[in-house]
Amino acid sequence: MKRRQFNKAVAAAGVVSLANPFSIVRAQAQKLRVGVILPRSGVQGQIGQSCQMGAEIAPAVIKEMLGVDIEIMSADNESNVDTSRTRAERLIQEGAHVLVGAFDSGQTMSMAQVAEQRGIPHVVNIAAAPPLTEQGYKFVFRNFQTAPDIVREGLSLIGELFQATNTVPRSAVFMHVNDTFGQAMAKGIGGAMQRLTQLPFKIVDTISYDPAAKDLTVEVSKAKASNADFLLLVCRLNDAIILRREMVKQRWNPMGIVSPGSPGMYEEQFTKTLGKLADYCISNVPWYNANAPLTKVVEKAMAKRFPKEKLHFHGLNVGFTFEAILVAADAFKRARSTDPKTLADAIRQTNITSKMMLGGPIRFNAKGQVEGIGSACVQNLNQVPTVVLPASAAKAKPVFPMPGYKKA
Amino acid sequence: MTRAGIGLAALSLLLLVFPAFAGPYALSVATLILFFAYTGQAWNVMMGFAGQLSLGHSLYVGVGAYAAGALFFHYGIGPWLGLWLAIVLCVAFGLAIGFLAFRFGISGVYFALLTIAFAEFTRIGFDHLDWLGGPGGMFLKVAQRDAWDLANFRGPPLMYYYAILLLTAAAFAGCWLLLRSKAGYYWQAIREDEQAAQALGVNTFRWKMLAVAISSAMTAVSGVFFAFYYNNLFPEQIFHISRSIEIILGPVIGGIGTLFGPILGAAVLTLLSDGITEALAALGWEIPGIKQVFYGVVLLLVVMFLPHGIWPAVSRKMGIGR
């Protein structure tokens, strides 16, 4: 094209765009469509529904915070890996600009593959399996700890717990569910215990159990027979309840029940079902910072939208799901475009310091993983999961050993 | 050309050009349908042709998937070689089960329970095999998804669609030939009255074993496809009895023993379940889990009123033969 023609073309384009002021307005009125895939039915239904609350309060809170419009497109993957994949395809086809999900590592993996293949950014809200950010994917980002992170943070918090309460337990019996998550944690703990020589205790026995088991008599008998000072537990909700009750039936009262990082004991159903028996159980998990301004905003939004639910029971699920959407919205604000590649690049540049969950700013490393997400030592006190460590975020002092502890 | 022939040609053409006008979502659903159609057809060989009810077919899918997956994960060996290991292992398993069952005179419900026991045993076993990833699962590395890399079976969803289409077509053709061969007639005899067949001098043991071998070999290939399409394998999911049931739903609803039944059944089931989800969403009914109840009801209705499956009824209406 000759220069004169080119100039004319540019001028014409300029005139056209001037004559069409709506194009500018339209760009500002652009909405970010966030596809949220969660297990809202099936085996993990309760957790998925918990996470969903974080997604539903997001648009209003983010509009106030960042001034951008987002639209949540929800899909249920029915706790199933195949469905996760097809739902992801479906949401992308319906115009989702970014995906968020899915809590379970297998389900997250299958939607991540779809996202990567279609070049749509995927922000993982919760899923701990390391391979998710080891595949060399360019479009998958995770704002959650990996299993090794959880273990490292969890164990170091245990050390802090002993220091804070001036106790020196010498032995622990390690029980864990034999599923994806439990196994990853077990491997992590095995490795970490060798390196963390400043921890005063040794693991005297390891007992793995079937997550679907309804009867844990044998497992608890074995654990009790180990005469360990305390119970180190990686569990899920239903088995945690069974274990606690079985411990009472078998009259086993160790110094404490401590989870280096797993769901279960801080969940609402646990305290609702067990009542007083749920007290003093400790979970070292990524948690929200009760003093952060964003937390207060989210808490208010939740109280308004879901008056019957308390944030302290859903903190992890709601917090991380909300933060994942926040990452997407923040990138959208900076990128000023819904083009997937631009969004992905913007996400890579994320640096959010005002956040809700404990730990350093949200910044993705080269693999798409956020480093420095903190954990808290959360103890059930008066049937409310309460942060007792680190001291800066604590609302109460830790109780260890638990009352009723009988030296074997 | 017969009516059936024309119909088949038309369907084949449709499936071949389907990706041209279907979006990625429809393509992924179609791939899923074909996967279940193929696996159902493999199961159909054992049940529909030789009359042996296997309720643990997930065993072969799982073993096949893990065999090829492990070779790729640990040694970087591509799926074409992994395929052979998968087939050998699955046939070995199948023959072992078949031998144990037939030699000891186990049939009917007992045989079904035996297959379930083997699948469950293997599921729990694999959960404890760390070399294969244990319950944490095995994640296969995906090098790229843009170019058609047939050697490593990596590429865009389109490649997988055509691969499974080819497999299903080959299974269809293969079964058609089998039914017309000597094996097909012996199988029919065994299915209708095993004792009479034996009285006539048919070596029922040998022909039943053949059916088991073919069925398990075909299912092994399905497992290999699964491994390289989904790229993550968990014993809890792949060996689970619900998978075994998923596999047989297609042929049962479509028509056991027929050629087209498994394909029709798989299509009806997948489209129905997706359709129900969409319909519920459109009505604004957000009741998670109601889809499975509908599923069960449909299955119940088909079993009660169309005991031979949908295909025989449909084909009679359409005036086609088997």
Added chain:
Amino acid sequence: MSFDLVANVVVAGLFTGLVYGLMALGLSVIFGVVRVVNFAHGEMMTIAMYAVTVLFAAWKLDPFFAVLPAAAGFFVFGYLLQAGLINPFITRPEHSQFMLMVAVAIIMVNALLLAFGPDARNVQVDYQLESFEIGKILIDKARLYAALAAVGAAAALFAFFRFTLTGKAIRACADNYLGAKVVGLNVKRYYALTFGLGSACVAVAGCAMVLLVDVTPALGPYYTLLAFVIVIVGGLGSMTGALLGGVLIGVSEALAGLLIAPSAKSMFSFGLLIMVLLFRPQGLLGRKS
């Protein structure tokens, strides 16, 4: 491995096994007489368990008092199920019967999931967390009571089949279908009665089981398989076999959990099933057919 540990585990396994035995008894009766593969057996027990939790939540009804209404209710349910749905299928090929019950099972499990959600439910009776101490052995109160209920129900069933006319008639139908018809028995009605009885059995087992285990919809398929394993190991058509099989499975799973890995417990049961199917398919106490 101390003796106390083993003893405690075995005792617990024994009692749990008795409850399993009662559940399997229901299946043995159904399978043995009507010859229908009730693949929805475990699901039926799960429904019974949920029913008990609902009764408990509403009226604080102890599961033991729920036994009579539950048994009665399930008797009717089983009777209707057989008479209405299953009867036409008796003459159909096995895989058809099977698929019918699979469909019923799928509907049951998912309806429960819809109605109650996936989280566990239970009853919280006062004696549930208490245990008796006999020397070094701790016997879980609830477990003991559950086992006693199971034995009681089984005894009642034995008596029924041994001493009542209906019971004998049902045994006749099981032993010889044609003969029973010749003698003038309304076999279809007895089949329905039997299914009702088997279901009532399952309901009582459910009342007992709910004291031991929290109920979730996923329990259904698990118990179905377990019931089949027990019935086959114990022996088809033998009621004592079902109880014995239950105890055997209960104790062996407990021991396997103790001596090998707890997460491999079920592997042992399936291994046992395979062995029995291959080497003694009539089961331990079954009759060679």
